[in-house]
Each structure stands twice: as C-alpha cells, then as structure tokens.
Amino acid sequence: MTDAIAAEWYKLRTACSTAWILAVVAAFVVLSALSSWYLAHYWDGLSPRRREEFDAPSADQPLSVALPVCAVVLGALTVTSEYATGMIGTSVAVLPRRRLYAAKALVAAGVMLTAAAAGTAVAVLAGRAIVGGRPVPVLGAPLADGVPHLLLTGPVAAAFTLIAFGLGAVLRSTAATITTMVAQMVVLPTLTGLLPSPYGERIWSALPEGLAEQIAAPPGVSAGPGVLSAPVAAAVLLVYVAVALGAGRLSFLRRDA
Amino acid sequence: MIEVRELTKRYGGTAAVDGLSFQVRPGTVTGFLGPNGAGKSTTMRILLGLAAATSGEALVNGGRYAELRRPMLEVGALLDASAVHGGRRAFDHLGWLARSNGIGRRRVAEVLERVGLAGAARRRVGGFSLGMRQRLGIAAALLGDPGVLLFDEPVNGLDPDGVRWIRELMRGLAAEGRTVLVSSHLMSEMELTADRLVIVGRGRLIADTSVRELAERFGRGVLVRSPRPAELTGVLSAAGGSVEDDAGGALTVAGLDVADIGERAAAHGIPLYEVRPRSASLEEAYMELTAGSAEFEAAIS
Structure with a gap:
C-alpha cells in the first residue's frame, strides 16, 4: 500500500492540473486578504451608529466559495484524466486495482484537506492581522468562535473531492463528472427555492452544498434555510461519500480498464 | 513463459478472442501476427489483467498476472505509447512507475539512457514525437528488468532507424533469455525479428509455427x-x-x-x-493464411 500511495502522490504532484488547482486556492486566499483589507478601511469610514449595524462576513468567505469547486475538480481529474489519456491501463497493470483505487482516493483527499485547511487558516489569520484592533464584527471576534469552521473546512472539502472521485470512477469522463458535480452544487440548490415550503428547505438541507454550510458555515455568513444539526448534516455527507466511493470502487474493480 | 489456454473474450455478441491457445517460450522473439481486429491487443490486455476473459485463462510464468506482487519486476509491457500524461516530464512518468513497484530512481536514469532519451528526461512528454513516445514506452517496459516482455505494435509510426533499433533491442532481449511477444500486422517486419509466429485471425489461432516452418510449408x-x-x-x-x-x-x-x-x-x-x-514470400504465406479473416475488407480489391 505504501508503494501505491507513494506512486499516486508522485503522479499528483507532477500533474500540471494539481498546480493549477492549488494556485486557484492560493489566489482566493489572497482575494480573502484583500477583502479583509477593504472591510477594515470601509469600517474606518463608518459613523459609530452604522458601525453598530455593520455585518461583516468571515475573513475566508471568498475562499470558502471557491474551495468546493477546486475540491471537485481535483477529485474528478485524479481518476478521469487517466481515462482521457489512456494511462489508466498502465496504472492498473502496475498496481493491484484495490490498492490503486484506495491510494488515489487517499492522496487526492489528503491533498485537498491540507490545502483547504491551510488556505482557510491563512485567510482567517491574515484577516485578523489586517483588521488589527478594530472591533469589526466576526473579523475581529475572538478566534475561538471560528474554530469549528477552521477545523471542519478541510474535511468538508475532502468529502467533496471523494464524492467527485467516486463519481469520476463511474463516469470515466472529466466533462461528465465535473458538470454533474457543479450542477448539483450550483443549480440544484437554487432550484429548491422554487419548491413549496417545507420541501424546498428539506431538499436544500440534504444536498452536499447545503450540508457543507450546515456543518461548518463560516461565522457571520447569514444562515441558509438548513434544517439539520451539524452532526446530522455530517452524517448525511458521509453517506454521500460512502455511496460515491462504493459505486466508483465497484466500477473500478469490475469493469475492464 | 506465457501460456494462453482456450481464451475467449466476448463483447456483446462478438467474440474478439475465440478459444485461443498458444505458448510463448523464453529465449525467443515470438511474433503475434494478424490483421487489424484479429484480437491481438485484446489478448495482450487480458494477459495484463486489464480486461477480464469471458472464459479460459492467460498465464504469465505459470500464474495469473493479477497475483503478481510487483508485476513490473516480472512482466514489462508496451501497449499504447500515446497513453501518457502530456504534462508530465519523461523522468517523472518513469518516476511514478518506478515508485509503484519499489524500483529506485537510478534505474529510471539507466533505462532512459538505454532507449536514448537521457537528453530528453526533463522534457514534457506532450512535446514528444511518436518515435520518442515509443522509446519512452519501451523504457517503462524495461524498468523492472522483467523476464517477460509484451510489445503491442512497437514499430508503428517509427522511422527506419527506429524500426531497426527496436528489432535489435528485441533480438537482444530474447538472447538474454527473456520471453518476448511482439504483435504486428506486418509480416515483413516479423520475418526479420521473430523466431516463432503465432498467427491469429478473427480471434482464432491460424498458425503456431516457426518462421522457417512457415516458409517451408508454403x-x-x-x-x-x-x-x-x-x-x-x-x-x-x-x-x-x-x-x-x-x-x-x-x-x-x-x-x-x-x-x-x-x-x-x-x-x-x-x-x-x-x-x-x-x-512463396512469407508475406504471401501470411496473406494466404489470413485471407478472409480480416475484420474489415475492402469490397473491391
């Protein structure tokens, strides 16, 4: 298993797409810092009365919008790019399929978890440094308030990577996998708004994007229509991961490469 | 040593390989010949565990490929030279392969040297010519210093120098006592390279013979x-x-x-x-043997 993980790690770090995805994460960290800087200056210009009404988002808000997309692209490409080039034949020939599949999932999820957690931590800490002593809500709030969000952002991003990875192993197509994932993350949640209450909210709550917000919303983000508690939402997200990974594994082991 | 026994592979109603049996012995270059669509690639893919046989078995060194712990140390294969990730550098393509089977980085440099790509080790594979990709694929096959080698159409798209280089390489590998199976649809090429010939058409064995026997028979x-x-x-x-x-x-x-x-x-x-x-020239013998077994024949010849 060590060989398989080391080989997959070698592959992932020598793929251009990985560098691009990490560059996008880094760019959104910078964007988050810029947003904090803008908010701090905006705050300086507010009258005391308007300061009381001011509602600032978390420092990593721009990053938290980009992370799920990066996670999905990384997870999908880990498996679908090999089908696109045909390199999957070589991979399957040199490593047993079970180990190869597990190693791919582990490495992709590990990289995404690390990138998401590190990016979020940097964005939040940079935000605090930029805001300094100003009592801006959320940005200047005690760090402890944001700890659950800080701790959970990585695992949630990794979950998105794994769902896309499993789906990619079934569909074997980059375009199909990323389109399906993005549609389900961007289009479906919007459509639930058209459904009558309480069904719209319930369905929204059970979609991965809604689950992510219910598990670890950045502090200060206006609460969505979620109806699930954080632990329940986490359990539902894990079910998504398990189903996607299970279906992907079945397809990966049974079908001809 | 490669043994294929009563191997059958069906895709829907079509049999790509149909009750095929043959053996490939060490120390020889065995040509695996047949028209396009005769089932050569499918047989090789089954040998490497990439596709599952409908029935029958394909054994490498007496066992199934999937049971090998570090397959690259026993079997090296070049199936599709263009199946590489274009963004990766040549050294890194071999690097991850080596890492997957516990092979050291020094060996990567060695095989790059052997196939004449040492100077291109740091270049991205996407910019490689077909000939360079074939060489890279051969380097990958040689990485684990395996006793059994499979090459699927290795001379396709190569210039005369490249063709001669591959021919000499394969003869050299067989002379070292390795088992070498080379598929081709060109009899003229196999005539110069192979000792033995396994000829297939429409998934079935047409002839399992030596080059000399075939010449005598015709x-x-x-x-x-x-x-x-x-x-x-x-x-x-x-x-x-x-x-x-x-x-x-x-x-x-x-x-x-x-x-x-x-x-x-x-x-x-x-x-x-x-x-x-x-x-008859071997080319004629081959045409005669495989007549009627080509998958797509021109309506008027």
Missing part, C-alpha cells in the same frame, strides 16, 4: 535451370517428379528435393546452372 517446388531442359525434364519425370516449364527456360519441379535433382542430373551428365527451392 514451398513452391524447386526451380531448376539447365542448358538441356527437355532432356532433364525426361530424367526427372522418370524419377517421379512432376516438371513444369516456366517462362524463360527454367523448370519448376515438384516431388523431388534439391539433392535428388542434383544427383539425377549428374548421373545423366546434364549440367545445372541453378537449383533452388522456391518458396
């Missing part, structure tokens, strides 16, 4: 030239041969071998200018 009698053809015809006919007059004064004799003809002619004092066995 023998076309003995060509004889003499200044006294009429006399010689009489002598040879009396000895039980059937003699035909070729255009240009030569005779084609069937039923007698070169030694018989020489002795009869000498006994009667008939001079001979030329005596040699005529054989």
Whole structure:
C-alpha cells in the first residue's frame, strides 16, 4: 500500500492540473486578504451608529466559495484524466486495482484537506492581522468562535473531492463528472427555492452544498434555510461519500480498464 | 513463459478472442501476427489483467498476472505509447512507475539512457514525437528488468532507424533469455525479428509455427535451370517428379528435393546452372493464411 500511495502522490504532484488547482486556492486566499483589507478601511469610514449595524462576513468567505469547486475538480481529474489519456491501463497493470483505487482516493483527499485547511487558516489569520484592533464584527471576534469552521473546512472539502472521485470512477469522463458535480452544487440548490415550503428547505438541507454550510458555515455568513444539526448534516455527507466511493470502487474493480 | 489456454473474450455478441491457445517460450522473439481486429491487443490486455476473459485463462510464468506482487519486476509491457500524461516530464512518468513497484530512481536514469532519451528526461512528454513516445514506452517496459516482455505494435509510426533499433533491442532481449511477444500486422517486419509466429485471425489461432516452418510449408517446388531442359525434364519425370516449364527456360519441379535433382542430373551428365527451392514470400504465406479473416475488407480489391 505504501508503494501505491507513494506512486499516486508522485503522479499528483507532477500533474500540471494539481498546480493549477492549488494556485486557484492560493489566489482566493489572497482575494480573502484583500477583502479583509477593504472591510477594515470601509469600517474606518463608518459613523459609530452604522458601525453598530455593520455585518461583516468571515475573513475566508471568498475562499470558502471557491474551495468546493477546486475540491471537485481535483477529485474528478485524479481518476478521469487517466481515462482521457489512456494511462489508466498502465496504472492498473502496475498496481493491484484495490490498492490503486484506495491510494488515489487517499492522496487526492489528503491533498485537498491540507490545502483547504491551510488556505482557510491563512485567510482567517491574515484577516485578523489586517483588521488589527478594530472591533469589526466576526473579523475581529475572538478566534475561538471560528474554530469549528477552521477545523471542519478541510474535511468538508475532502468529502467533496471523494464524492467527485467516486463519481469520476463511474463516469470515466472529466466533462461528465465535473458538470454533474457543479450542477448539483450550483443549480440544484437554487432550484429548491422554487419548491413549496417545507420541501424546498428539506431538499436544500440534504444536498452536499447545503450540508457543507450546515456543518461548518463560516461565522457571520447569514444562515441558509438548513434544517439539520451539524452532526446530522455530517452524517448525511458521509453517506454521500460512502455511496460515491462504493459505486466508483465497484466500477473500478469490475469493469475492464 | 506465457501460456494462453482456450481464451475467449466476448463483447456483446462478438467474440474478439475465440478459444485461443498458444505458448510463448523464453529465449525467443515470438511474433503475434494478424490483421487489424484479429484480437491481438485484446489478448495482450487480458494477459495484463486489464480486461477480464469471458472464459479460459492467460498465464504469465505459470500464474495469473493479477497475483503478481510487483508485476513490473516480472512482466514489462508496451501497449499504447500515446497513453501518457502530456504534462508530465519523461523522468517523472518513469518516476511514478518506478515508485509503484519499489524500483529506485537510478534505474529510471539507466533505462532512459538505454532507449536514448537521457537528453530528453526533463522534457514534457506532450512535446514528444511518436518515435520518442515509443522509446519512452519501451523504457517503462524495461524498468523492472522483467523476464517477460509484451510489445503491442512497437514499430508503428517509427522511422527506419527506429524500426531497426527496436528489432535489435528485441533480438537482444530474447538472447538474454527473456520471453518476448511482439504483435504486428506486418509480416515483413516479423520475418526479420521473430523466431516463432503465432498467427491469429478473427480471434482464432491460424498458425503456431516457426518462421522457417512457415516458409517451408508454403514451398513452391524447386526451380531448376539447365542448358538441356527437355532432356532433364525426361530424367526427372522418370524419377517421379512432376516438371513444369516456366517462362524463360527454367523448370519448376515438384516431388523431388534439391539433392535428388542434383544427383539425377549428374548421373545423366546434364549440367545445372541453378537449383533452388522456391518458396512463396512469407508475406504471401501470411496473406494466404489470413485471407478472409480480416475484420474489415475492402469490397473491391
């Protein structure tokens, strides 16, 4: 298993797409810092009365919008790019399929978890440094308030990577996998708004994007229509991961490469 | 050692491989010949565990490929040279492969040197020519120093230098005692490279033979030239041969071998200018064997 993980790690770090995805994460960290800087200056210009009404988002808000997309692209490409080039034949020939599949999932999820957690931590800490002593809500709030969000952002991003990875192993197509994932993350949640209450909210709550917000919303983000508690939402997200990974594994082991 | 036993692979109603059996022994280059769509690639993919057989088995060194712990140390394969990630550098492509089977980085540099790509190790594979990709694929096959090697159409798209290089490489690998199976649809190429031939058509075995046997089997009698053809015809006919007059004064004799003809002619004092066995070119033999087994044939030929 060590060989398989080391080989997959070698592959992932020598793929251009990985560098691009990490560059996008880094760019959104910078964007988050810029947003904090803008908010701090905006705050300086507010009258005391308007300061009381001011509602600032978390420092990593721009990053938290980009992370799920990066996670999905990384997870999908880990498996679908090999089908696109045909390199999957070589991979399957040199490593047993079970180990190869597990190693791919582990490495992709590990990289995404690390990138998401590190990016979020940097964005939040940079935000605090930029805001300094100003009592801006959320940005200047005690760090402890944001700890659950800080701790959970990585695992949630990794979950998105794994769902896309499993789906990619079934569909074997980059375009199909990323389109399906993005549609389900961007289009479906919007459509639930058209459904009558309480069904719209319930369905929204059970979609991965809604689950992510219910598990670890950045502090200060206006609460969505979620109806699930954080632990329940986490359990539902894990079910998504398990189903996607299970279906992907079945397809990966049974079908001809 | 490769053993294929009663191997069948069906895709829906079509049998790509249909009850195929053959063996490939160490120390020889075995040509795996057949028209496009004859099932060569499918057989190789089953050998490597990439596709599952519908029935029958394909064994490498007496076992199934999937059971090998570090497959690259026993079997090296080049299936599709273009199946590489274009953004990766040549060294890194071999690097991850080496890492997957516990092979050291020094070996990567060694095989790059051996296939003549040492100077391109840091270049991205996407910019490689077809010939360079073939070399990279061969480097990957050699990485684990395996005793069994499979090459699927390795000379496709290569220039004459490249073709000769591959031919010599394969002969060299067989001379080192390795088992080498090379697929091709070009008889002319296999004639120069292979010792043995496994010929398939429409998924079935057509011939499992040596290059020499095949040439003999498609023998076309003995060509004889003499200044006294009429006399010689009489002598040879009396000895039980059937003699035909070729255009240009030569005779084609069937039923007698070169030694018989020489002795009869000498006994009667008939001079001979030329005596040699005529054989169809291997290309012709191959065309004859595989006639009707090509998957897509031109309607009018």
